[in-house]
Amino acid sequence: MDFDTVAGELYGGDLAEFVSARNAAAKAAKAEGDAELAKRIQQLRKPTTAAAIVNGLAGDDSAQLRELAELGAELRDAHTRLAGDELRALTRRRGELVRRILHELPSMSDTVTREVEATLEAVAAEPDTAALALAGRLTSVAHQDTDQWFSLAASVPPVTGKRSEKLVDKAEPARPKRDHRREEREQREEEEERKRVRAERERLRKEAAERDKERAVAERDLVRTERAAEQATARVDDLRERLAEAEERAGRATAEFETAKAAFDEADEAASAARKAADAAR
Numbered sequence: 178m179d180f181d182t183v184a185g186e187l188y189g190g191d192l193a194e195f196v197s198a199r200n201a202a203a204k205a206a207k208a209e210g211d212a213e214l215a216k217r218i219q220q221l222r223k224p225t226t227a228a229a230i231v232n233g234l235a236g237d238d239s240a241q242l243r244e245l246a247e248l249g250a251e252l253r254d255a256h257t258r259l260a261g262d263e264l265r266a267l268t269r270r271r272g273e274l275v276r277r278i279l280h281e282l283p284s285m286s287d288t289v290t291r292e293v294e295a296t297l298e299a300v301a302a303e304p305d306t307a308a309l310a311l312a313g314r315l316t317s318v319a320h321q322d323t324d325q326w327f328s329l330a331a332s333v334p335p336v337t338g339k340r341s342e343k344l345v346d347k348a349e350p351a352r353p354k355r356d357h358r359r360e361e362r363e364q365r366e367e368e369e370e371r372k373r374v375r376a377e378r379e380r381l382r383k384e385a386a387e388r389d390k391e392r393a394v395a396e397r398d399l400v401r402t403e404r405a406a407e408q409a410t411a412r413v414d415d416l417r418e419r420l421a422e423a424e425e426r427a428g429r430a431t432a433e434f435e436t437a438k439a440a441f442d443e444a445d446e447a448a449s450a451a452r453k454a455a456d457a458a459r
Contacts, residue, residue, distance in 0.1 A: 178206055180217055187221060188313050189236050192229045199223075222316040223392075225385065227292035230282065231300070235313035241278050242300070246311055248274065249301035256367060264367070271301050295377040302374050317385050 183202045187195060199221055207215035224232060234242045248271055255264040275297045279290065296315070299306045309315045 178202075178209065178211070178214065180214060183218055184221060184314060188224065188229075188232050188315075192224065192226065195223045224315060225292065225317040225381070225388075226289050227296045228315040228317050230285075230289075230293050231296050231310050232313040232315050234278070235311055239278075241274060241281075242310060245271070245274055245278070245297060245301050246307035249304070249307055252301065259364075268370075271298075275301075292381065295374070295381065298374055299378060302371070317381055 183206075187199055187202070190198060199218060203215045203219040206212075206218055231242070248267060252264065252267045252271065255267055275294060278297060279294060282293070285293065296306075296310075296317075300310045301307070306315065
C-alpha cells in the first residue's frame with residue numbers, strides 16, 4: 178500500500194463513499210504498522226461536488242481540461258507582457274472553453290453549475306489549482322494542498338507561465354506606439370476578473386469551512402453513537418446469555434416438577450386405595 182495509489186483510488190471513486198473508503202484505507206495502513214501513512218490518508222479531504230466533477234474530467238483524460246490549464250499559462254504570460262489584443266483573444270477562448278466543458282457535463286443544479294464554473298476558471302487562473310485538477314486530486318478551490326502531493330511533479334505536465342513555442346511563432350512584432358488608455362482599460366478589466374475569481378474563491382473557502390465544521394460535529398456524533406451501539410450490543414449479548422441460562426434452569430425445574438408430580442400422584446393413589454381397603458374391612 179502506498180499513498181499515491183490510495184489517493185488515486187479515493188479521488189477517482191464514488192464521492193458518497195469517500196469518507197468510509199478513506200477511513201478503511203487508513204485503518205488498513207495502521208494494521209500494517211505504517212502509522213505515518215495512516216495519518217496522511219486520514220488527513221485527505223473529501224472533495225466538494227464541483228471538485229469531484231473536475232477530478233472526473235482528469236480521470237477521463239479530458240483534453241479540454243488540459244487545454245484550459247495551458248490556456249491559463251498563456252493568459253498569465255500575455256498579462257505580464259501587456260499584450261492587449263492577445264489577452265482579449267485568450268480571455269474569449271477561456272470563456273468559450275469553460276462554457277463548452279460545462280455544456281458537455283451531465284445536468285447539474287444551478288448551484289453546482291456555478292461552483293464547477295468557478296472551479297474551471299480557477300484552473301485557468303491558478304497554477305496550483307491546475308496541477309491538482311490535472312492530477313485528479315482537487316478538493317476545492319479554497320484548499321490547494323499542493324505541498325502534500327509531493328509526487329505530482331513526476332506525473333503531471335508542468336503548467337507554467339512560460340510562453341509556448343507555438344505562441345512565440347504567432348506573436349506580432351512589437352508596435353512602436355502603445356495605446357496607454359486601452360492598456361489601462363484592459364488592466365482594469367483583468368483586475369475586475371481577478372477580483373471576481375478571488376471573491377468566488379473566498380465564498381467557496383467559507384462554504385468549505387462551514388462544511389468542515391458540520392463534518393466535525395457529524396464525526397463526533399458518529400463516534401458517540403457508535404460507542405452507544407457497542408455498549409447496547411454488549412448489553413444485549415449479556416442479556417441473551419442470561420436468558421439462555423434462565424431457560425436452562427426453567428427446563429430443569431420443569432422436569433423436576435413433572436417427576437415430583439408423578440411421584441405425588443402415585444402416592445396419592447396408593448393412599449386412596451389403602452383408605453378404601455380399610456373401610457371395606459370394617
